[in-house]
Amino acid sequence: MGxxxxxxxxxxxxxxxxxxxxxxxxxxxxxxxxEKDIRLESELLDITEGACDGPEYRQLSPFGKxxxxxxxxxxxxxxxAILAYLDIRGQGGSLNPKKASILGEQNYLIDLxxxxxxxxxxLLIQSFLPQGQASSSKSNExxxxxxxGEISSALDCAEAAxxxxxxxxxxxxxxxxxxxxxxxxxxxxxxxQDLLDGKGSVKAWFDRVQHRISKVxxxxxxxxxxxxxxxxxxxxxxxx
Numbered sequence: 001m002g003x004x005x006x007x008x009x010x011x012x013x014x015x016x017x018x019x020x021x022x023x024x025x026x027x028x029x030x031x032x033x034x035e036k037d038i039r040l041e042s043e044l045l046d047i048t049e050g051a052c053d054g055p056e057y058r059q060l061s062p063f064g065k066x067x068x069x070x071x072x073x074x075x076x077x078x079x080x081a082i083l084a085y086l087d088i089r090g091q092g093g094s095l096n097p098k099k100a101s102i103l104g105e106q107n108y109l110i111d112l113x114x115x116x117x118x119x120x121x122x123l124l125i126q127s128f129l130p131q132g133q134a135s136s137s138k139s140n141e142x143x144x145x146x147x148x149g150e151i152s153s154a155l156d157c158a159e160a161a162x163x164x165x166x167x168x169x170x171x172x173x174x175x176x177x178x179x180x181x182x183x184x185x186x187x188x189x190x191x192x193q194d195l196l197d198g199k200g201s202v203k204a205w206f207d208r209v210q211h212r213i214s215k216v217x218x219x220x221x222x223x224x225x226x227x228x229x230x231x232x233x234x235x236x237x238x239x240x
Contacts (some may be wrong), residue, residue, distance in 0.1 A: 004157045005029040007146045012038050014040075014041055014071075015033070015038060015039070015040050015041070015069055015070065015071045015089075016040075016041050016042075016043060016044040016069070016070045016071070017029060017033075017040050017041070017042045017043070017067050017068070017069050017082075018042075018057070018060070018066075018067055018068040018069075018129060019031075019042060019043075019044075019045055019066060019067030019068075019229045019235070019236060020042075020044065020045055020046065020067075020236065021044075021064065021226035021230045021234060021235060021236050021237075022125050022126075022129060022186075022226065022231045023047065023066050023067065023122075023182065024079075024118055024121055024122055024125075024182055024186055025066055025067055025078065025079035025082075025118075026066065026067045026226075026236070027182040027185065027186065027226055028079050028083060028178055028179060028182040028199060028237060029067055029069070029082045029083060030042070030094075030184055030224045030225060030226075030237070031178050031181060031221055031222075031224060031225060032082075032083050032086045032090075032205075032238050033086055033090070033224070033239040034214060034217065034219050034221040034223075034224040035090070035095070035173075035178070035216075035217070035221050036086055036087065036090020036091055036092065036214075036216065036217070037090060037091040037092070037214065037216045037219070038086055038089065038090045038156070038218030038239060039228055039238075039240060040093075040238055040239035041238050042237060042238045042239075043236070044234060044235070045057065045066065045067070045068070046115045046130075046234060047066065048234070052064040052066055059192070060075060060077065061077035061078075063077075065077040065078035066078075067079075067082065068084075068220065069082045069085065083175065083178065085177070088107045090216070091216040091217065092215060092216035095130065095174050095175050096174065096175060097170060097172070097174055097177070098170050099171070101168050102171045102174075105161070105170045105176075106169070106170045106171075106174050106175055106227045109157070109158070109161065109169055109170065109176040109179075109180070110175055110176055110179050112157055112158075113154070113176075113180055113183055114153050114179070116150050116151070116153065116154040117151060117154050117179075117180070117183040118183065119147075119149075120147035120150050120151050121143070121147075121151065121183045121186050121187055121190075121197050122144065123143065124144065124147055124148045124151075124186070124187060124190040124192055125149070125186050125189065125190045125231075127190070128190035128191060129187075129231070129232075148195060149237050151192075151195055152186065152195055153196060155199055155202055156199070158180060158199075158201075158202050158205075159199045159201050159202050159220065160201075162201035162202060162204075162205050163201050167205075167208060168205070168208075168209075169205070173209075173212070179210055180224065181206070181209045181222070181225075184196070184202075184206055185222075185225050186226075189226070189227075189228050189231060205231055209222060210222045224237060224239050
């Protein structure tokens, strides 16, 4: 089945996701699955033990991209491909806006997140992990401060986007909210919630997405992001 195969071909679908609780892309996919009312069985892929580089995983994901999703004979890896697949396979309409101007704004904010949040948030979470989970190239204080600076600048852009009182980043809840929610959540989990200081509109938006209930599944989707305990103990939740 191709990535845009019919979402009505199966009922009560069960998909399998290999990922890691401290991985930003894994959290984005968990959030999308909850939003689209998809049953997702998760399996821990311990990247701190080099699992992404092992021959077994490389057979699934030749370039070691994380996470990896399988449904029947369909297999893909990496957040962009998985998010697109879940959006189409799940319930309800696509999270991509239909209006061209709003779609363009969404894609601009996603690009900001991927360029200026993803790597820097990953650096902060890796620096936060206890000895044995952090990478061997644990960042020094100056590197962390540089990452915080880039994240803060990106958050200023989100603050400007939300300044007109909109509830979500662009129009209705969209892919942009998926990307930014996971990023800010892991910043908070890593102890950098002060990055939101002085950004009242972003704080208000983040509070809304934390309490938001999915329209199609009736779930509080934020609950499916990795908790601090799950990150510390390397436990990965499934989406039921």
